[in-house]
Amino acid sequence: MTAPDDTDRRLIAATQAGLPLVEAPYARIAADLGVSETQVIARLSALNAQGVIRRIAIAPNHYALGMTANGMSVWDVDDAQAEALGEKVGALDFVTHCYLRPRAPVWRYNLFAMLHGQSRAEVEEKRAQVRALLGPACRADDILYSTRILKKTGLRLKDG
């Protein structure tokens, strides 16, 4: 993969907060950056193909849409089995993000899975399903509910 050049970085800076909601958004961005629409589309397509752009999409507000309970479930899983079990947990359709992370002196859990539901009862039921799937390889678990969103923005990279 080639590293993004200066024009790419300006393009990223111009679009990371979102696309303009106009009929020809790429032409609008092109005009702002002083390049052609064809160039904007070609560069975004290349960034998309390289995986620099993960997707071009809507970000639903889970909370506004009724998924008012979201819990970060965390699991202390036997390291030898963590990769294989992480794959299984990540494949559950109610898990939106699933990661292996390092432990810390104040933190014993190495597997993280975000669970969403319309109520805590629904989230707890999903958590029980994860627990059943992990079986004896899981030594302890917890769930951290979000009580407040303190900040939420898209990725912000400085221009240039």
Add this chain to the structure above:
Amino acid sequence: MRRQTLPPEALDDTDRAILNNLQEGFPLTPRPFDDAGAALGLTGTALIGRLERLREIGAITRFGPFYDAAAMGGAFCLCALSAPEADFDRIADLVNAHPEVAHNYARDHALNMWFVLATATPEGIAEIAERIEAETGLTVWRFPKLREFFIGFRVAA
């Protein structure tokens, strides 16, 4: 950030179809709203109007490209700290003041503040985390992802 649930009648079937269909693969064509709208039986203008409204009522938080910081040479890191309850809001302000803090959630645990750092370089993570430690006097525990098991963000609308 909207933290209230929309009443069910706030969205009609077309809105729900938009939410479920535009979660990936928005066209890279000169008239992308026309092209995306066609699949939903909408004109580009109608789709734009719907998206404006969805954004206005808080059903969506943003619309556009999602960039992978790591693919651009940057880094992401989940971090957590324990803020004393009485000082919580002040600590949140200190953390949020950094533009590298992409999001931040209060959670009910001894580690009660969880935020994500997004920096232009991998070294930036330690730099910002240490700056937050100096400003707050609290340890910033870092939990970088070692492996990601990813299926999707699709939600039932």
